[in-house]
Structures are given as structure tokens and as C-alpha cells.
Amino acid sequence: MIKNVLICGLGAVGMTFACKIQKALPECLKVLVDIERLKRYSQNPPKMNGEEKFFDYVLPYETDYKADLVIIATKMDGLGAALANLRNFVGENTIILPILNGIEAEEKVAEVYGWDKVLYGYFIGHSAMRVGNEVVQDGVGKIVFGGASAASVAEFFSRVGIDFDNPENIKYAKWLKFSLNVVSNQSSCILKMTFGDMQKSERFQEFARNIVREVMELARLEGVEGWENLEEDFIKALFMMSEDGKTSMWQDVEAGKKTELEIFAGTVLKLGAKHGVPTPYNQVMYEMIRIIEEKF
Numbered sequence: 001m002i003k004n005v006l007i008c009g010l011g012a013v014g015m016t017f018a019c020k021i022q023k024a025l026p027e028c029l030k031v032l033v034d035i036e037r038l039k040r041y042s043q044n045p046p047k048m049n050g051e052e053k054f055f056d057y058v059l060p061y062e063t064d065y066k067a068d069l070v071i072i073a074t075k076m077d078g079l080g081a082a083l084a085n086l087r088n089f090v091g092e093n094t095i096i097l098p099i100l101n102g103i104e105a106e107e108k109v110a111e112v113y114g115w116d117k118v119l120y121g122y123f124i125g126h127s128a129m130r131v132g133n134e135v136v137q138d139g140v141g142k143i144v145f146g147g148a149s150a151a152s153v154a155e156f157f158s159r160v161g162i163d164f165d166n167p168e169n170i171k172y173a174k175w176l177k178f179s180l181n182v183v184s185n186q187s188s189c190i191l192k193m194t195f196g197d198m199q200k201s202e203r204f205q206e207f208a209r210n211i212v213r214e215v216m217e218l219a220r221l222e223g224v225e226g227w228e229n230l231e232e233d234f235i236k237a238l239f240m241m242s243e244d245g246k247t248s249m250w251q252d253v254e255a256g257k258k259t260e261l262e263i264f265a266g267t268v269l270k271l272g273a274k275h276g277v278p279t280p281y282n283q284v285m286y287e288m289i290r291i292i293e294e295k296f
Helices: 012-024 035-043 076-085 105-113 150-160 170-191 195-200 202-221 227-238 248-254 265-275 280-293
Strands: 005-008 029-032 067-072 090-098 120-125 129-131 134-136 141-146
Touching: 005 012, 012 029, 012 134, 012 150, 076 105, 090 105, 090 150, 120 170, 141 150, 141 170, 170 195, 170 202, 170 227, 170 248, 170 265, 170 280, 195 202, 195 227, 202 227, 202 265, 202 280, 265 280
Parallel strands: 005 029, 005 067, 067 090
Antiparallel strands: 120 141, 129 134
């Protein structure tokens, strides 16, 4: 049974689930931070829907704690540091669940800690809005995951009230979420469109289908079972999103932050080069977002 949970990353997604766990089983949760973040959070506590939150923080050099479950909710550019900071807290039976965007996080975790400890995972749900140290999220969302240790994680999530899905084909599910991110995140920060705008525009949806078809071909070449369903499942997923939701990538652009471009179009371009497949839609979006980022 999972008793000790360590969350790494208090961004929008990490905050959402840290608050759920703390409310249900406060004694089981710790949040991993570095010295800089500890000082910042101590002086200016993070907020969730207007309420200040106080967590049991742990620093990387502490050695008297082993986690049963580690949830990594950083962005991809913070994953390397997170993996290094986790080293003291990973024991023989620790389960590591990265819920990052993109399709590469699990492999990077496994390179350090081994595949026997890693679950595939991601978050899907209504967008969270982050302004400064405050996260606003309506509670609609779930963690989708799969792998050898899925049963014990499902039992824990049920105990603490976290919505989840444990699909039989988790690799396909990851690629479906990847398709949604490649289209909606990148398009939104160029076109300034909410999910509602996307849902109302037939022209946008046709544009989106062309982007997804590039991802579909790569999924086929990467051996993803069910790849042929990605286009229609993407459209269904798009219409499940909150109409007024703004993607994290658009929020990054508004805040003048570096985006997750490299794990979206960057990954598509890399896989396209690997397989000798043209990916013109993603190439154009990649160049446009790089230009946008030059302003920062």
C-alpha cells in the first residue's frame, strides 16, 4: 500500500494534485523543493483558487525519507534537475509517475532509475490558469497512467479522491494527448485562441486535422497500436476541453517565458527526420513560435 508520496513540481498540475492529496491524507504528502523555492514559498506561500497552501517541504540532500510514490509534475526543461534531486528519496520499491507533456519523459526517467520503477502518465482536463504564485483550476481533470505498478497507484488515487484512468493501451493514450498538445498549445500561442474559439471554427478544425495527420504518420512508423484512430479521437478530445480554457503554452507566451516548443513541434521534426517524413505544418509552427520567443 502506498503511504508516502513525494511531489516534484508545484506548477499548475502539481499544485492541483498536491492539494487533493493534502486534503485527504495530509500526513502522507511531501513536496520536493530546492533552497531557492523553499525561501520563496516560505515568504510568499503558493495559492490554489485564492487560498494559501502550506506543504511539508523536503530538500534534496535529506536522507531519512523514501517515497512509495513519486509524482513528477515539472516541465520538461526541469526534468533533469528533478531526477538529480530525487536520488535520495527513491528506494527499492519506489514507483515514479511522470505526468509531463510530450512523449519522452518516461524514457528519461527510466535512463536514471530503470523501467521497473516507471509508469507512463499524463494529465488531461480543463486548463489551469497560473498568475504569479496562484493557480486557478475548477477541479475537472484526471491522471491517465499505465504500467506494471498501476494497480497500487489506482488504489491510492481512489483513497485520496483523484480522478484517474488506466487505459489498456497507455502508449496510444500518450500519443493522443501529444496530438492535442501539438495542435492546441502551439496554435493557441500563434492565433490567440481559447479552446472555445477552436471548437467554433471549422476552418481551424481542418487546419488541426492536417497537423494531426503528421503526428499520425509518425505514430504509425513508431509502432503505436491504434494510430489510425488519432485524428477522430483528437477531435473528440478537443470538444471535451473547457471553452474558456487557455493553453499552458499561450500562458507562457503572455508571461514572457520559454515555451515547451521543443517537446511538441521539436519532437515531431526530430521524428520526421528520423523516418524521412516531411512535417511542413509543424515546421512552420516551430519557426513562428521561435520568432515569438525572440521577443522575451
